[in-house]
Amino acid sequence: MLAGGLAIAAFLATPAAAKPANEDPGGKSCLQPKSWVAGTTAICKGAVVYSDYVYDDYGAESGGIFNDRVGPLSPGAGDAEYPEGSESTADLVRLNLRPSGADRNQLRVKGLLSALYEKDSTVLAIAVDTDGDPATGGGEWNELGVSSKGWDQLYTFDRGLPGKNVIRGRIPMPESRRFGLQAVTAIAGSNQVMNVAFRGPDEVPGFGVDALSDPSGGGAWYEDLQAAALAGGDISQFGETINRRDLVKRKTRIPVIESGLHERVYTSRYTLPPGEGVSYEGIPGRGDGGGEIQGGFLAQAFNFPGVYQPYSIYLPEQPGPHGMQMVFHGSSANHASQVAQPGMQQRFGEELNRILVNPEGRGTEGWGSDISERDILDVMADVRRNYEIDKSEVIASGYSQGGYVTYRTAGLYPDIFAGAVNWVGFTGDVFNGIPGSPFTATAGAVGNGPDFIPNLLNVPSIMLYGGADELVQITTAMAMNRAFQQTDNIYRFDTYPAAEHLTFIALDDWREESAYSKDLTLVENPPRVLYRTAPFLDSPAYGIRHDSAYWVSKLRTSGGAKDYGQVDLTNAGCGGTLPVLERRAGGGALPLPYLSDEQRVVSEQPLNREPRLSGALDGVASLAIDAKQTCLTGKAIDYEIETDEPSTISFSDGRRLTLPDAGMHEGTLRK
Numbered sequence: 001m002l003a004g005g006l007a008i009a010a011f012l013a014t015p016a017a018a019k020p021a022n023e024d025p026g027g028k029s030c031l032q033p034k035s036w037v038a039g040t041t042a043i044c045k046g047a048v049v050y051s052d053y054v055y056d057d058y059g060a061e062s063g064g065i066f067n068d069r070v071g072p073l074s075p076g077a078g079d080a081e082y083p084e085g086s087e088s089t090a091d092l093v094r095l096n097l098r099p100s101g102a103d104r105n106q107l108r109v110k111g112l113l114s115a116l117y118e119k120d121s122t123v124l125a126i127a128v129d130t131d132g133d134p135a136t137g138g139g140e141w142n143e144l145g146v147s148s149k150g151w152d153q154l155y156t157f158d159r160g161l162p163g164k165n166v167i168r169g170r171i172p173m174p175e176s177r178r179f180g181l182q183a184v185t186a187i188a189g190s191n192q193v194m195n196v197a198f199r200g201p202d203e204v205p206g207f208g209v210d211a212l213s214d215p216s217g218g219g220a221w222y223e224d225l226q227a228a229a230l231a232g233g234d235i236s237q238f239g240e241t242i243n244r245r246d247l248v249k250r251k252t253r254i255p256v257i258e259s260g261l262h263e264r265v266y267t268s269r270y271t272l273p274p275g276e277g278v279s280y281e282g283i284p285g286r287g288d289g290g291g292e293i294q295g296g297f298l299a300q301a302f303n304f305p306g307v308y309q310p311y312s313i314y315l316p317e318q319p320g321p322h323g324m325q326m327v328f329h330g331s332s333a334n335h336a337s338q339v340a341q342p343g344m345q346q347r348f349g350e351e352l353n354r355i356l357v358n359p360e361g362r363g364t365e366g367w368g369s370d371i372s373e374r375d376i377l378d379v380m381a382d383v384r385r386n387y388e389i390d391k392s393e394v395i396a397s398g399y400s401q402g403g404y405v406t407y408r409t410a411g412l413y414p415d416i417f418a419g420a421v422n423w424v425g426f427t428g429d430v431f432n433g434i435p436g437s438p439f440t441a442t443a444g445a446v447g448n449g450p451d452f453i454p455n456l457l458n459v460p461s462i463m464l465y466g467g468a469d470e471l472v473q474i475t476t477a478m479a480m481n482r483a484f485q486q487t488d489n490i491y492r493f494d495t496y497p498a499a500e501h502l503t504f505i506a507l508d509d510w511r512e513e514s515a516y517s518k519d520l521t522l523v524e525n526p527p528r529v530l531y532r533t534a535p536f537l538d539s540p541a542y543g544i545r546h547d548s549a550y551w552v553s554k555l556r557t558s559g560g561a562k563d564y565g566q567v568d569l570t571n572a573g574c575g576g577t578l579p580v581l582e583r584r585a586g587g588g589a590l591p592l593p594y595l596s597d598e599q600r601v602v603s604e605q606p607l608n609r610e611p612r613l614s615g616a617l618d619g620v621a622s623l624a625i626d627a628k629q630t631c632l633t634g635k636a637i638d639y640e641i642e643t644d645e646p647s648t649i650s651f652s653d654g655r656r657l658t659l660p661d662a663g664m665h666e667g668t669l670r671k
Contacts, residue, residue: 030252031096035382037255038222038263038310039201041240046250047098048107048181048242050197054114054265054308055278056223057091057185057194060230067219069280070303071332071364075207077219077227080192088114088277089121090185090194093165093265093308097181099173099247109157111167111185114306115277116160123158123188124167127151129180132241141184143191148182148236158188165276174244182239196226198240201255201262205336220336222263222310259317261340265310266382270374270542272305272362279303287367290429290442298331298401300444302371303363311379312339314356316349320388323354325421326380328361328368328398328405331443335360338399343508352518354395357383361405367444368405374542376409380416392522396459397421397513399505400472403463404428404445410459411452412537412546419520420461421513423504424472425449425480433479447537450483451564455549457530458523460490462516464594466499481597488581492516492598499592509591525629526550527576527607528615532566533557551629558621558645565619569641573631575609611635616642617659627653637669 030044038053058067059080067076082089091114100108111124125144129137134150141147141154153171160167183197203225206218218224229235246253272283282301289299312335316322325348329337338344339358349356359379366372383389396417398406403425410420428449430441442448461484465477474495481493494512496503504510531549534557538545547555557565570578580603586596611632617623620643627633633653641649642664649657651669659665 030254035264035266035386037201037257038265039199039203040255040257041198042255043246043251043253045252046247047096048240048247050095050183050240051265052092052094052195052197053199053203053222053263054093054310055088055091055304056203056221056226057088057114058219058221058223058227059192059194061227062231070278070282071334073207073330073333073337074220074364076221077206077224078194078230080194082187082194086117086121086187087280089116089118090187091115092183092185092195092197095183095197100170104248105173106170107173109169109171111157111183113160113165113167113185114308116162116165116167119160119162120158121188122160122167123156123186123191124169125154125156125184125186126171127182128153128155128171128174129239130174130176132176132178132180134180138236144184144186144193145191146184146193146230146233146235148234148239150180150236151182173247176244178241178243180239180241182235184235193230196229196235196238199226199238201257202260203263204261205340207336220334222336257315259315261312261314261345263310263335264313264382265308266378268307268309268375268378270371271307272302272371274305276306279305282363282365285367285370285372285444287369287442287444287446290440290445298365298443300367300369300372300446301363301365304360305362309362309375309378310360311335312356312358313383314339314345314349315387316353316355318350318353321390322388323352323393323395324380324383324389325354325356325395325397326376326409327356327358328376328396328402328409329358329364330398330400330402332364334364338402338505341505341508344510347510347514352514354393355383355387355389365401365444367401367446368408369446369537370539371542373409373539373544376405377544392524393418393520394522395419395421395517395520397423398425399423400501401426401443404449407449407452408445408447410461411455412533413549414455414457414459414531415524415550416522417459418522419517420456420459421517422461422463423513424465424469424501425463426472427476427480430473430476433475447534449480451532453480453483453489454487454530454532454566456489456491457487457528458526460520462492462494462513464494464496464504464513466501466503467495467497468500471501484599485583485597490579490581490599490601492596492600494594494596496592496594503592507591511591512588512594524550525574527572527574527578528568528570530566530568531555532564534564535561551626552623553626554622554624554650556621556623557619558647559619563619565617565621567615567617567620567623569613569615571630571632572607572610572612573635576607577604578607580605610638612638612640614640617647618644620647622648622650624650624652627651627655634671636671638667639669640664640666
């Protein structure tokens with residue numbers, strides 16, 4: 001079904017330049033960064049700090065082998081394999097070289113790895129061009145099967161500390177004014193080099209939709225250049241030239257990152273057992289398929305349990321502030337999917353000045369809940385910390401599985417997103433649109449897509465589906481369309497009769513959806529809030545509770561864990577307007593012929609400013625309302641609220657409104 005799919009914390013308003021900002025130049029965050037652009041080298045108080053890509057340890061490209069360790073749409077360019085049980089033990093995360101000794105005539109070496117289970121499983125090798133002259137020295141790196149130009153001394157370290165995932169050692173500090181550094185990590189015993197250091201921030205994954213027929217055409221991870229160099233046996237292109245004075249004088253020099261596509265890595269607070277490395281088969285999540293008809297096919301699983309988590313980021317050439325568009329990947333795909341495409345970069349990145357962000361979500365089948373949801377929230381927070389983001393221009397988008405994640409994320413956090421874009425999104429159940437079906441087939445979804453749609457009341461959405469889609473069938477697409485038709489949402493639903501599942505990503509066009517989302521801005525304090533949620537959607541272990549939107553918070557449902565509660569309240573305290581909508585049918589011819597069902601705003605109905613609260617509560621035991629945000633502080637509030645059971649509303653100014661039973665409740669809450 002979805003096998004071909006490609007797929008929050010509050011805003012941290014620290015402004016930054018268009019380039020990444022370092023929070024603590026020369027301090028601990030520089031020596032041991034919590035977040036970094038992969039492939040960069042910094043000088044931090046006289047220490048050399050190289051911060052690598054993660055999960056890029058695929059070794060050399062041997063040609064013709066389709067290396068899909070974690071999913072068919074996430075192959076490595078390299079084809080080297082680990083012995084069973086030692087996966088990721090040669091995945092370099094960071095390499096630090098710090099001057100030490102009384103005369104500062106040594107460099108203390110520390111190589112941090114993604115995993116290390118045995119002390120002697122990994123070799124760290126460092127080549128030093130002691131005279132700074134690439135024309136002298138060089139050659140084979142002993143038994144490691146690689147060579148490079150210019151080096152004069154080669155040092156190897158083959159004993160590590162499994163509990164800390166590090167390899168330590170010391171080497172002499174070169175006496176020349178400038179000297180060069182190169183480094184690799186390899187599997188001990190076989191001496192198979194898996195990872196090369198000092199590669200720079202410009203590794204770009206070359207995997208595309210045509211790679212299924214050309215498996216040697218590039219990988220989906222950031223290691224194409226590494227794989228090609230290792231295949232040729234010469235890694236001379238990767239290295240760093242160091243000014244000795246910078247180390248002796250304890251200088252700090254932070255790299256400047258140019259626009260374009262990069263991998264960023266952040267350090268998570270959360271892990272899954274074993275807390276390091278990679279699980280190719282995946283650690284099962286609770287999204288188990290939903291029924292016998294589904295089995296375990298495309299069930300939720302997490303491949304990356306450790307603290308170091310990657311995401312792709314595209315930085316436009318224009319200066320900030322930037323919009324931010326989240327791009328959620330599809331089933332079996334990874335964080336380089338879709339955002340690596342030139343058409344998407346141009347349409348959404350350059351033309352709309354958005355930073356494009358593609359979270360890994362802990363694996364190819366994360367499905368946007370639990371630790372995968374935590375990853376999405378943490379990635380968004382990391383981008384805000386490091387770039388100047390206009391919080392009024394944040395868009396959710398995704399393809400296939402990522403389309404489902406878009407429904408779920410934008411629906412559960414509607415007060416963060418200005419709009420949503422969805423391509424062939426899985427709706428949450430294969431049998432959506434088949435009335436009376438006794439079966440469910442939910443893949444890895446936790447929560448059915450149509451249940452989130454009412455929450456998008458203030459989040460305009462555009463959806464594109466294919467009439468010939470072999471994976472997300474048109475029956476489910478039409479069911480989603482009907483779910484939107486039953487709401488007061490602003491939306492556009494486009495059906496492309498001739499399109500199949502990969503059509504949109506193959507075209508790499510995106511013109512209609514970029515135009516639709518161009519001028520969308522966040523609705524920050526709407527008069528009407530509609531929010532529905534259920535306890536089973538929460539993930540307390542990862543600090544996630546879905547109980548608030550806009551000026552409503554602490555929503556507690558009254559039913560069981562899987563029973564939804566819904567708030568639909570209109571507040572006139574601040575005045576404002578309510579949209580007047582109209583439905584219309586339409587269509588177009590580019591990039592392919594399509595039919596369109598749209599609900600759009602045609603006018604605005606004024607809402608007189610008065611302390612009045614009206615609407616309905618269904619399955620809600622209690623909630624809180626921000627009296628200041630709703631302009632109701634210290635005012636007598638007229639209310640007209642229908643409930644289906646007893647409920648309590650607490651206001652932030654200390655007042656409480658008790659609705660003792662089911663029915664319509666009218667009255668005035670005094671000051």
